[in-house]
Amino acid sequence: MADDRVIELLQKAYSDEIETVMNYQTNAIVLDGVRAEEIKESLQQDIQEELSHAEQLGQRLKQLDAQPPGSAEFVARQDSLQPPEDSTDVLSVIEGVLDAENDAIQTYRDLIDAAEAGDDPVTEDLAVTILADEEAHRTEFRGFRKEYRND
DSSP states (O other), X not given: OOOHHHHHHHHHHHHHXXXXXXXXXXXXXXXXXXXXXXXXXXXXXXXXXXXXXHHHHHHHHHHTTXXXXXXXXXXXXXXXXXXXXXXXXXXXXXXXXXXXXXXXHHHHHHHHHHHHHTTXXXXXXXXXXXHHHHHHHHHHHHHHHXXXXXX
């Protein structure tokens, strides 16, 4: 049977990915301005990848005889990724994305450690793969932040 900590972290990661999809979609819709277009396009591309992560995490939970959380269990945590009041405040969205990516990176690192401790190489491999994607997203948005701060 799967380690309780592994299940808990898989469920947290699943919920976080679903919340990220919602917030990326909302921000991609509400941002305005010529300078926002590249950020909106990046968010739209990342949505598909984040959905794929959620699907993979959900399937792994099922393989471990557990299940992903439903909406009744959902607790929103991404306060900094809420859409800005000023729809041209692209930098606040970039900062929110970075916060979400940093949280995801920490969750996947914790999951890797828990999976290794629980002798679960399949979950460990999944977490390593998704971690690489999240680190790539973070790098991309760090670049966006540098560009916006230099203006």
